[in-house]
Amino acid sequence: MWVGGAYLVLLVFFSFVGPAMRTSQLQPPGMANFDAVTSGLDRPFLNNVAKYPLGTDEQGRDILARLAQGGRTSLLIGLTVQGIALLLGLLVGTIGVYAPKWIREPVMRLTDAMFAFPDILLGMLLIGAFASASVANPALKAIVEQGTIPVIAALSCTAWPSIARLVRAQIASLKDREFVVAAKASGASTYYIVTRHVLPQLWGILLAVSMVELAGTILAEATLSFLGIGIRPPNPSWGGMLSIARQNMQSHPEMLIWPSIMLSITIFALSFVGDGLRALTDPKSK
């Protein structure tokens, strides 16, 4: 778990400092507005050159810079999606326990139905709707062609139901514990009980579960980008880099290596740290 945590800290550092660092290192003299991530620097498919430690890609761009930028994209999208999912999940989960029955029941049945709907289909539908809308609406075209916002929308929609179900189950089990009943008996309002007594109990498990879910979100983003419907070129993402590497696999198989390694280790580390956190925060496992 600590190794996983150390890797994640390094990854954050690498992906947020990396692009800027490579830009200043590789900047040719007398060229403003230079960006190491998107501009071609040299001949394509260079390898074993000291200037580009991981080589260059099919357009002669620095793979190291793109890898770092891809990591940043993955982390930012993952964190945004998990943030939205947490907010929605907390809201719906709390409603699922405390709201009057006529609100509670339909909301939870809808959550169940969302949960049963395969993630990839819902995501595809949303991204498809964005793409379809952009045909008639030129303002949307830039958003769709960049890809970040449709991906965040699609993944947030699929991520919240599992959090909502977890929150609901946890709150339902806390609801009749002595300290909550005591607060109720001393006249605290439902709002006060939920925000001061119940929710603070949940942070540990929510943090742990979010870590594991974050791995799923990053994987989903990479899948979408790999399929060409997530982050679109020229913006780098690990999934997109893998997709390009696959197209050039016959001649340059070494391009597969780095995105594969980064993606696999990141997902492995996140689920590892998440499981470790869950074991730490779950009082039952002590």
Add this chain to the structure above:
Amino acid sequence: MEQALPTPSEVPRAPSALPNVLKAIGLRLLFGIFSLVFISFIVFLADELAPGDAADVRAGEKATVAQVEKLRESMGLNRPWPVRYVEFLGKAAKLDFGHSYYGTQREVRDLILEKLPITSLIAFCAIILAAAVGIGLGTIAGIYRTRPPDTAILIISTLGVTVPTFVLAPILVYYFSTVRDILPATWETEMRAPMYMYLLLPVTILAARPSALLTRVTRASMIDTLQQEFIRTAIAKGVPTNRLIFKHALRNAILPVVTVIGTSFGFLLTGSFVLESVFTIPGIGKDGIEAIVMGDMPRIQGIVLVTGFLFVVLNLVVDVLLPLLDPRIREAQV
């Protein structure tokens, strides 16, 4: 003494288990239907909320507002949405999703009917393979708990769960097609080898993750079962090892595994989207991706509805079959 014992007619009879099962199955069916309606509504809504509709697309970018409005009226798109939703449902029940916006503007029904069989074939082979491998390895791991075979299987299954499909696929393709040249890398319309050669890699890769999951579930369930008292009794009775494992332990351990098989259908869907684009298999997944890139709403709607329908129905079948397999669930008040 004997007088105190109640006669058989006085013993309160256990309530028959059957109505409970029927009630549970009925509730499950109801939820299944609810899910289907929900999916259809979401699919309908996706088109509804997106600015721009079929009339915009058909009229083209140069059409004037009045022209589009006229077209919209003739296509019935300006009626209130509940009316159109009911119409949409009626058409969807007949698999009528309209025509594709782009390309040859074929009917979506024909496209789906043409492409679904190959996707289903791959998914079906993969789930069979995953069940065989997962239950087999899981049983072995459960028997050899914490000894070397178990450790080896656990390491492999951890890798199987964490390595994404689209990382595994190019690596295996590179090794088996580019380096060794024994399996074809992509689908060809005129096949140079028997069909199973083309299916071997996609099916194996698709089965990797479900196999790993099933291995872990089978292992846990097997370990749990082997610690039960009836197993100790069976060992004491001198039941032969094979019979003990397959008849006594595995039959009891298999039930959670069946549930996981049910939930893997969702993963198979995702996986087949990836694999079909890696291997250029002309299935429903590759078609779906193309439709999304173009924003071809009727095709997306058709594909999402049909695959969503299959997903719900398959899960329903698993959930309904489970109580029939397991007398404990059958008799518990579900």
